[in-house]
Amino acid sequence: MKRHFYYSHDKKYYKNERYLIGLLLFSIICLGVIYFMGFKTGNVIAGFDGFKVGEKAEGSVIVTIEEGDLIDVDTPIFLAISKKDVVVYSRSLRFEEFLSSSRNKILPVEKNGKRFFEDEGSYKINLGEIIEYEFNETGKYELIFSMPSFDLTEIKSFEVN
Numbered sequence: 001m002k003r004h005f006y007y008s009h010d011k012k013y014y015k016n017e018r019y020l021i022g023l024l025l026f027s028i029i030c031l032g033v034i035y036f037m038g039f040k041t042g043n044v045i046a047g048f049d050g051f052k053v054g055e056k057a058e059g060s061v062i063v064t065i066e067e068g069d070l071i072d073v074d075t076p077i078f079l080a081i082s083k084k085d086v087v088v089y090s091r092s093l094r095f096e097e098f099l100s101s102s103r104n105k106i107l108p109v110e111k112n113g114k115r116f117f118e119d120e121g122s123y124k125i126n127l128g129e130i131i132e133y134e135f136n137e138t139g140k141y142e143l144i145f146s147m148p149s150f151d152l153t154e155i156k157s158f159e160v161n
Contacts, residue, residue, distance in 0.1 A: 046143055046156035048127070053138055053160060057081065057089075057131040061145060062124050063099075070116040071095055072149075073108050080144040081133055088141075089133040095147075101129040135160045 048059025065071060073096035080090040095117065099106065102123040108115040127143075135141070138160050146153040 050159045051135050057133045058128045060124050062122050064122045067120050073115045078146040082142045101125045
């Protein structure tokens with residue numbers, strides 16, 4: 001008795017299989033690009049709506065240190081206010097100086113001869129304590145907060161009336 005084996009080529013099955021493999025490869029590539037670009041969750045929140053002519057920069061910036069973060073006390077922070085792509089105020093300071101304006105103070109820890117902040121939590125800083133700027137014109141402005149060593153830049157747009 002002879003046995004016959006039949007092999008069926010279902011084109012629809014192979015078409016769906018190719019589609020799924022293509023989708024899987026595309027997803028892996030996208031995740032890889034996001035990972036290598038240093039995608040970060042938001043670690044900085046600016047809390048203010050707008051200002052009037054003659055008012056000083058007031059409001060708050062909230063910085064979050066997440067579990068596992070080690071932020072060197074000497075990490076530079078750049079703050080700027082711009083209007084129509086022209087910087088009208090800028091300031092750079094160290095992370096330790098920035099956090100010293102926070103209401104809930106934390107102390108750095110020492111590891112391998114360097115000092116770091118690692119206490120998990122959110123730290124609210126009053127803008128008026130670190131930015132000395134009075135708005136003298138109406139228009140659209142932007143507050144720029146940047147920590148280049150973490151590839152972190154946050155921009156908040158607002159109006160001055």
